[in-house]
Amino acid sequence: DAGITQSPRHKVTETGTPVTLRCHQTENHRYMYWYRQDPGHGLRLIHYSYGVKDTDKGEVSDGYSVSRSKTEDFLLTLESATSSQTSVYFCAISAQDEQFFGPGTRLTVL
């Protein structure tokens, strides 16, 4: 599993509430990513980071923000959750030319 953990693994929240998902890696990889997975769409990139405090937007970044204050942690925040953000969220890291994924967080926004 390339030393990637995600927390929480499951979360149910209400529309309009803030939500923060955490990704933690143990191997000091430079690149970290957040993807979401929805039926019919595969995985789509939300944001990524190429170092501490260095982040950039992906394909579906609207409504999401990220922060990386330490190499090992990459946080994804939904400032005001909406039902369209109900999804499974995966964190990933790049090691050499390969990308490895965490176990995922299943988020439901009611």
Add this chain to the structure above:
Amino acid sequence: QKEVEQDPGPLSVPEGAIVSLNCTYSNSAFQYFMWYRQYSRKGPELLMYTYSSGNKEDGRFTAQVDKSSKYISLFIRDSQPSDSATYLCAMRLIQGAQKLVFGQGTRLTINP
């Protein structure tokens, strides 16, 4: 139109059959091609990874890339029930932040 297209299936075959999974893409600049396997309620697991064109074999799995046709394939020989999963193709550029673009995934079931 999506940048990477993959038939979502579902695909159901008998045990022992040869399975062919395919993706097409539109961006000729893609150079790295991956296949991920994802079991239900798990994260994607890297199965095969190919740079540029050609074939790569690993046990029962063979990945093929045809850049002239913008077409990639994954073949599974002697398929087993344990191969039942969703298979996702992914690809990326040679430069940059290694951002992956995924197909929709194909759900595969191998029937004993």
